[in-house]
Amino acid sequence: MDGDAGDTLATVDLKAEYETSGVREILDELERELIGLAPVKQRIRETAALLLVDRARRELGLAHETPTLHMSFTGNPGTGKTTVALKMAGLLHRLGYVRKGHLVSVTRDDLVGQYIGHTAPKTKEVLKKAMGGVLFIDEAYYLYKPDNERDYGQEAIEILLQVMENNRDDLVVIMAGYADRMDRFFAANPGFRSRIAHHIEFPDYTDEELGRISASMLEGQGYAFDEGGRQAMEEYIRLRREQPHFANARSIRNALDRARLRQANRLFSADGPVDARALSTITEADIRPSRVFSGGLDTDGHRADAD
Amino acid sequence: MRITQGCFSFLPDLTDEQIRAQVEYILSREWAVGIEFTDEPHPRNTYWEMWGNPMFDLKDAKGVMMELDECRKAHGDSYIRINAFDSTRGWETVMMSFIVNRPASEPSLRTWRTEADGRHIRYTHELVGR
Numbered sequence: 001m002d003g004d005a006g007d008t009l010a011t012v013d014l015k016a017e018y019e020t021s022g023v024r025e026i027l028d029e030l031e032r033e034l035i036g037l038a039p040v041k042q043r044i045r046e047t048a049a050l051l052l053v054d055r056a057r058r059e060l061g062l063a064h065e066t067p068t069l070h071m072s073f074t075g076n077p078g079t080g081k082t083t084v085a086l087k088m089a090g091l092l093h094r095l096g097y098v099r100k101g102h103l104v105s106v107t108r109d110d111l112v113g114q115y116i117g118h119t120a121p122k123t124k125e126v127l128k129k130a131m132g133g134v135l136f137i138d139e140a141y142y143l144y145k146p147d148n149e150r151d152y153g154q155e156a157i158e159i160l161l162q163v164m165e166n167n168r169d170d171l172v173v174i175m176a177g178y179a180d181r182m183d184r185f186f187a188a189n190p191g192f193r194s195r196i197a198h199h200i201e202f203p204d205y206t207d208e209e210l211g212r213i214s215a216s217m218l219e220g221q222g223y224a225f226d227e228g229g230r231q232a233m234e235e236y237i238r239l240r241r242e243q244p245h246f247a248n249a250r251s252i253r254n255a256l257d258r259a260r261l262r263q264a265n266r267l268f269s270a271d272g273p274v275d276a277r278a279l280s281t282i283t284e285a286d287i288r289p290s291r292v293f294s295g296g297l298d299t300d301g302h303r304a305d306a307d
Numbered sequence: 308m309r310i311t312q313g314c315f316s317f318l319p320d321l322t323d324e325q326i327r328a329q330v331e332y333i334l335s336r337e338w339a340v341g342i343e344f345t346d347e348p349h350p351r352n353t354y355w356e357m358w359g360n361p362m363f364d365l366k367d368a369k370g371v372m373m374e375l376d377e378c379r380k381a382h383g384d385s386y387i388r389i390n391a392f393d394s395t396r397g398w399e400t401v402m403m404s405f406i407v408n409r410p411a412s413e414p415s416l417r418t419w420r421t422e423a424d425g426r427h428i429r430y431t432h433e434l435v436g437r
């Protein structure tokens with residue numbers, strides 16, 4: 001499209017684009033489905049505005065380059081990074097920055113090989129699958145082992161850097177992990193730092209937010225707390241947070257899985273028929289037996305999340 | 308002599324843009340993509356060399372085009388073809404196959420007829436000028 005159509009200037013209706021591109025739909029979904037995360041949602045709205053404007057500028061011939069869209073998501077486990085990355089992929093797709101909009105989620109093991117000559121094909125295999133979409137690298141800092149200069153991770157890093165530079169039209173890379181370790185990783189690998197334009201921080205959830213998350217997760221599975229269950233869950237959240245391996249919403253999801261298991265056993269071992277209400281109610285009795293209440297720590301070391 | 312086998316081989320060679328569009332079609336049908344090369348395009352030579360593994364679960368043609376570029380770099384003066392494989396039970400077969408690279412000078416095929424018992428004729432096709 002030309003910047004200047006005769007004597008009337010060409011225009012772009014940003015509000016209309018916001019509606020028709022489907023960006024609004026994604027942002028609404030984000031708002032609706034994700035509890036809390038206000039600063040993250042704010043940053044995503046800003047990014048969406050930036051990209052809409054950039055797109056309009058290119059339509060009017062004011063800009064030509066594909067902007068750098070690679071991102072880093074930092075935050076503790078279970079703060080919603082993967083979930084938001086999925087939404088981000090949808091957003092970038094609606095705006096036409098990625099052709100297909102799928103998310104390929106990997107960790108070091110998917111990229112780095114076990115012996116010489118194994119890493120490059122592995123990394124390339126992943127990259128081929130991610131083309132047209134978003135490559136999400138969880139705990140990206142494991143790619144870099146400063147104490148071992150012959151670590152195969154280095155090879156994956158070099159391929160990634162190259163692709164992030166040369167294939168900006170083909171894929172967007174999101175690197176995720178704990179904030180402090182990501183900072184050290186970027187400091188040691190300035191190539192990544194300079195290729196990543198958007199840094200989004202994911203705060204820990206408050207107790208109140210985790211309470212609401214637990215209710216909405218249960219609802220999604222067709223269950224609900226009764227009043228005692230809800231209170232027990234609130235207490236559980238307070239205690240669980242103080243214990244090792246606390247993983248925000250993920251800990252909640254795991255606790256609820258175990259609560260449903262206990263509920264099933266409770267119903268099964270009781271006499272008499274059960275009604276729909278009993279089948280879908282989580283009570284105090286399904287939460288309080290957790291070891292978290294007796295000051296118990298995670299004793300079985302193989303499980304990342306304590307109960 | 309221009310070798311004709313597979314789809315589109317009576318058309319002018321596909322441009323990369325056209326190859327890409329075909330690959331998009333292949334992926335939209337959820338077929339796996341294989342790249343193969345050979346310097347022996349005899350019609351009876353069904354098994355060409357595989358360039359890497361067949362590619363399953365790609366979402367975008369770019370991944371295939373990257374492999375094709377690599378294959379051309381290594382075997383630019385060979386025939387290269389793209390095969391689309393449908394792994395659906397009951398099909399489990401190649402659905403589409405087309406040449407995407409040819410050597411600068413192509414061999415030709417010579418046909419030999421041999422009289423055999425009765426009035427049978429045996430045909431032999433020989434690649435010449437390789």
Ligand SMILES: Nc1ncnc2c1ncn2[C@@H]1O[C@H](COP(=O)(O)OP(=O)(O)OP(=O)(O)O)[C@@H](O)[C@H]1O
Nearest residue numbers: 033034035076077078079080081082083213249250
């Ligand atoms: N704000 C939220 N509202 C509702 N559910 C949430 C929210 N945040 C996370 N969850 C749920 O919590 C679980 C963990 O979230 P997710 O996998 O996105 O976290 P993460 O930051 O990627 O964690 P990790 O670093 O451990 O991979 C998921 O099941 C997700 O659906």
Ligand SMILES: [Mg+2]
Nearest residue numbers: 081082083138
């Ligand atoms: Mg995750």
